[in-house]
Amino acid sequence: MAIVFEKPKALTDAVLHYCPGCPHGIIHRLVAEAIDTLGIEGRAIGVAPVGCAVMAYDYFTCDMIEAAHGRAPATATGIKRCRPDNIVFTYQGDGDLASIGMAETVHAAARNENITVIFVNNAIYGMTGGQMAPTSLPGQVTQTSPYGRDVNHCGWPIRVCELLATLEGPEYVARVAVNNVKNVKSAGKAILKAFQNQVDKKGFSLIEVVSACPTNWGMTPQQALKWVESDMLPYYPLGVYKDRSAAKEAESK
Amino acid sequence: MAERILMKGNEAIAEAAIQAGCRHYFGYPITPQTEIAAYMAKKMPKIGGVFLQAESEIASINMVYGAAAAGMRVMTSSSSPGISLKGEGLSYIAGSDVPAFVVNVQRGGPGLGGIQPSQSDYFQSTKGGGHGDYRMIVLAPASVQEMASLTVKGFNLADKYSMLSMILADGTIGQMMEPISFEDVAVEHYPKPWALTGTEGKRKHNIVNSLYLNPEVLEQKNFERYEKYKAVEASEVLYETYMMDDAEIGVAAFGIAARVAKNAVAAARAEGIKAGLIRPITLWPFPKQVLKDAAEQVKAFVSVELNMGQMIEDIRLATECRRPVTLCNRAGGMIPSPEQVLQSIHAAVKGGN
Numbered sequence: 387m388a389i390v391f392e393k394p395k396a397l398t399d400a401v402l403h404y405c406p407g408c409p410h411g412i413i414h415r416l417v418a419e420a421i422d423t424l425g426i427e428g429r430a431i432g433v434a435p436v437g438c439a440v441m442a443y444d445y446f447t448c449d450m451i452e453a454a455h456g457r458a459p460a461t462a463t464g465i466k467r468c469r470p471d472n473i474v475f476t477y478q479g480d481g482d483l484a485s486i487g488m489a490e491t492v493h494a495a496a497r498n499e500n501i502t503v504i505f506v507n508n509a510i511y512g513m514t515g516g517q518m519a520p521t522s523l524p525g526q527v528t529q530t531s532p533y534g535r536d537v538n539h540c541g542w543p544i545r546v547c548e549l550l551a552t553l554e555g556p557e558y559v560a561r562v563a564v565n566n567v568k569n570v571k572s573a574g575k576a577i578l579k580a581f582q583n584q585v586d587k588k589g590f591s592l593i594e595v596v597s598a599c600p601t602n603w604g605m606t607p608q609q610a611l612k613w614v615e616s617d618m619l620p621y622y623p624l625g626v627y628k629d630r631s632a633a634k635e636a637e638s639k
Numbered sequence: 640m641a642e643r644i645l646m647k648g649n650e651a652i653a654e655a656a657i658q659a660g661c662r663h664y665f666g667y668p669i670t671p672q673t674e675i676a677a678y679m680a681k682k683m684p685k686i687g688g689v690f691l692q693a694e695s696e697i698a699s700i701n702m703v704y705g706a707a708a709a710g711m712r713v714m715t716s717s718s719s720p721g722i723s724l725k726g727e728g729l730s731y732i733a734g735s736d737v738p739a740f741v742v743n744v745q746r747g748g749p750g751l752g753g754i755q756p757s758q759s760d761y762f763q764s765t766k767g768g769g770h771g772d773y774r775m776i777v778l779a780p781a782s783v784q785e786m787a788s789l790t791v792k793g794f795n796l797a798d799k800y801s802m803l804s805m806i807l808a809d810g811t812i813g814q815m816m817e818p819i820s821f822e823d824v825a826v827e828h829y830p831k832p833w834a835l836t837g838t839e840g841k842r843k844h845n846i847v848n849s850l851y852l853n854p855e856v857l858e859q860k861n862f863e864r865y866e867k868y869k870a871v872e873a874s875e876v877l878y879e880t881y882m883m884d885d886a887e888i889g890v891a892a893f894g895i896a897a898r899v900a901k902n903a904v905a906a907a908r909a910e911g912i913k914a915g916l917i918r919p920i921t922l923w924p925f926p927k928q929v930l931k932d933a934a935e936q937v938k939a940f941v942s943v944e945l946n947m948g949q950m951i952e953d954i955r956l957a958t959e960c961r962r963p964v965t966l967c968n969r970a971g972g973m974i975p976s977p978e979q980v981l982q983s984i985h986a987a988v989k990g991g992n
Contacts, residue, residue, distance in 0.1 A: 429837035433705075443846045449835040451708045451847040454731050457701035460693065464705025464713070465835060467689045468663055472837045490701070493694035 394418035396427045400444045407600040407607025409564045410438060413506055414445055416570070417477065420578040421448065424585060430473045431465055433458040437479035438512040456487025459494035462501045473584055475502040481511045484520040484544050491546070491592075496555040498589035502580045505546060508597040509618060516602030520544045523621055528602070543621065547594050551627035557589035559628040563596040565614040569624070576626075588631060596622050641820035648786045648812040649716075651819055652742055653678035655790035656714055659826050661740070662688035663713040665702035667695055667721060670754045671810040672744035675716040696721040700728030700741075707737040708847040710834025712794055716742035718810075719760050720751060722768065729803060730769030734849030736864065737833075738797035740790070741775075742806045744813040747972035755972025756810035758894055759946035764807050765923045765953070772861055774868045776804040776875065777922040779893040783817035789920070791824040798829040800871055807922060809945065811895040811974065877920035878929055882908060886915025888987050889933045889962075891954055892943035893919050895974065900943045903980030914984050922950070927957040934958035939987040943967045943980055963990070 396418035404410045421427050430448035434440055436455035443450035453461040458476035466474045483491050483505050494501065510528055511517040518531040521543045525534040535543075547561045558580060562573035573595055580591035596618050598610035605613060626632075646654070653675045656664070664679040676692065683690035693699035699715050706713035717725060722743045732739050743764060747757040764777045776796050778789040786808060793804040838844055851857035881901055883889065888907070892900040897918040907914035917933060919926045933940075939962055942951040948966040955964050967983035969975045 427838070428840040431709075431835045431837060440850060443848055447838070447844055449837055449845045451705065451735075451835060452850050453704070454701055454727055457697065457704075457728070460698040460701035461705035461708075463691070463698075464663075464665065464702035464707075465709045466705075467691060467702070468706045468709040468711045468713075469836065472835075489694050490698050493698065 394422045396421040396430070396447050398445055398447050402445060403441060404438065405601040407610065409597045410506065412564050412570060413504065413595050413597065414442070416574045416577045417475070417504055418446065419574060420581045423578055424581055426473045426581070426585065429471065430475065431469070433462045433465070433474065433476040435476065435478040435482040437482045439477050439479060439506070440513065442477050456482050456485070457490055458482065458487065459490040459499070459501070459503065463494055463497070463499050466499060466501050470500070473502070473581065475504060475581070477504045478506070479512065480505070480507045480509065480519045480521040484546050492550070492553070495550045495590050495592065496553050498555040498557060500584055500587055500589050502584050503590070503592040504577065505592055505594045506597045507546070507594055507622065508599040509543070510599050510602045512599050512602055523617060545622060547592070547627040550592060555590060556592065556628055557630050558583050558591040560626040561594040561596065561622060561624050563614060563619060563624055565596070565598065565611045596624070641822040643818045643820050645816055645818050646783060647674055647814065647816050648783045648808065649674035649744065649814070650678050651783050651787040652716070652790045652806065653682070655787035655821065656740070656794070657682060657686065657688070658821055659712065659791040659794040661712040661714050661794060662686070663706045663711050664688070664690050664715065665693050665699040665706070665713070666715050666717065667693050667699050669718045669721045671746060671813050672716050672718050672742065674813070675742060696724035697727060700725040703739050704728050704732050704735070704737070707732060707739040708735065708835050710831040710836060712740070712798070714740040714742065716744065718744050718746045719748050719757070722760060722763065726769040729775070730771050730773065731849050733769065733773035733775070733803055734771060735847050736801050737847060738801050738803070740793050740797050740804055742808065745807065745809045747970065753972045754810065756895060756974065757945050757970070757972055758809055758896060759949070759970065760807065761922065761944070761946060761949035764805055765925070773864070774802070774871070774923055776800070776802065776871060776924070777807050778804065779807050779920060779922050780812055781894050781897045781918060783812065783815065784819040786812060787819055787821060788824045791826060795824070795827040796875060799827065800867055802867065807894070809895050872924040875921060876924045876926050878926040879918040879920060880929065881916040881918070883915035883917060883933065885913055886933070886936065887913040887938050888984050889915055889917055889937040889940045890943060890980070890984065891917045891919070891930070891940055891950065893922060893950065896943045896945055899975055899977055900980050902977040903984060906977060906981050907984045912984060912988060919950070925953050925957065930954055930957040931959070934961045937962060939990070940964040941967050941980070941983045941987050943975060943983070945974060946970055963987070
């Protein structure tokens with residue numbers, strides 16, 4: 387019988403610890419497929435965050451390091467500046483990347499650090515049990531916004547792609563989602579491009595993956611995917627926010 | 640004899656680091672250590688190295704963490720408030736057992752404090768700073784020459800034990816100029832099979848990590864790390880003694896305070912007082928035995944410090960409080976004069992404060 391689908395080589399055989407219905411498994415697979423496609427497993431170095439993906443170092447077959455909360459882009463910078471021929475990526479959640487690590491994120495982008503950042507936005511702190519994230523939607527009920535996120539009290543959710551696109555620095559900034567098959571396919575292409583950019587020494591690429599957290603949203607996996615479509619995507623529109631090479635090409639035509 | 644050149648303390652650290660094979664420096668500006676960053680910014684691009692000014696001290700120490708994990712000789716430097724910010728990264732580096740070299744050119748605190756010399760980060764560097772059980776090798780230079788030679792030593796020790804080493808200097812030694820030479824410490828190399836280099840498909844992946852959710856495993860990691868620290872305590876203690884052979888008053892001081900104290904000891908000797916100096920060069924591991932032995936001989940100790948009395952606690956522990964230990968100190972950026980130290984020696988002779 388022909389094999390039509392199998393686990394990417396860049397993933398280990400470890401059993402994922404994620405909750406049922408969590409899209410982290412899909413996103414891990416997309417990252418691993420990009421690594422396989424480019425044949426870069428042997429020179430890839432991954433940086434795990436603090437958050438639900440903290441144990442990502444057990445899931446990827448490449449060399450891995452576990453960074454401090456929010457500091458993955460800085461740790462990745464240290465590695466990349468030492469080993470410019472290795473392919474260095476971070477895998478971070480919304481609290482890690484857009485709250486405690488915002489400075490590291492913005493400055494790595496501003497430096498056009500030649501790394502690949504996978505940013506999983508599920509609008510909540512998962513590992514600590516469902517607190518309000520910098521990307522929690524207005525009115526969203528979480529453990530620390532039990533009456534719904536009041537923007538007059540704690541401000542507005544941050545659109546990371548739009549924010550980074552204002553910088554001269556980054557090469558490629560795009561937002562994708564994994565709530566249906568079509569979007570998963572587009573997400574895979576964007577992640578592949580983000581790694582290809584690094585191989586081509588083009589610089590900083592960040593892919594924001596709009597994801598879901600059924601457990602902490604208090605929904606079934608199906609309901610959560612619907613909520614991504616109905617509530618998250620209107621606030622976080624999908625698309626490419628910056629593509630310097632494409633823009634240059636368009637200019638030269 | 641090696642060529643002698645006139646150099647500032649901070650620059651001596653930077654040049655020695657380069658000579659020790661350090662090609663990666665990550666830092667953030669803060670007084671009074673900026674000459675280190677300036678020197679690196681000028682030199683590194685010309686020798687194929689990396690100087691990167693980070694967005695914060697937090698980012699810089701986490702860049703160091705990444706570079707250290709990648710197997711490189713790497714350093715950062717800062718001053719007291721900046722070292723507080725680096726505490727997080729220091730703890731991760733310690734918890735991941737990777738080697739890195741850190742310089743603290745201390746200024747007065749707490750808070751923003753001031754920019755004048757101080758030794759008030761003794762506790763921070765020798766007792767912790769970051770969270771969790773860990774140690775750093777803490778080297779306290781008392782001259783520009785030692786700024787250079789202890790920097791090479793610091794890189795060697797960090798790699799040898801795969802742990803953090805720190806130069807704990809102060810604004811005075813950082814800023815002052817003295818003639819030095821650069822060939823007195825050999826550069827040592829140690830294998831780093833754990834380094835993140837990319838597997839090249841030839842080995843199982845390396846993981847640099849400080850997370851162990853199983854408490855039994857985490858406990859074991861701590862026990863193993865402390866076995867390593869025991870080995871450091873057993874073989875890496877450094878100190879200098881001056882006129883201690885027949886001393887009845889033991890003055891203890893490190894760094895710039897020891898330079899002042901040495902003058903006071905000489906002045907006391909001129910008056911016929913049998914004073915001597917013990918100068919810890921490694922603050923951790925602390926030279927416990929030499930102090931313990933001295934307690935058999937001296938009548939009293941005087942601890943001279945540029946803080947409110949920090950090393951004095953280790954002296955009391957090392958000597959098991961068998962002799963009185965008095966404090967001769969200034970703080971907040973002030974430096975005691977040799978006369979003040981001499982007065983403390985007089986008081987110790989009389990058995991009072």
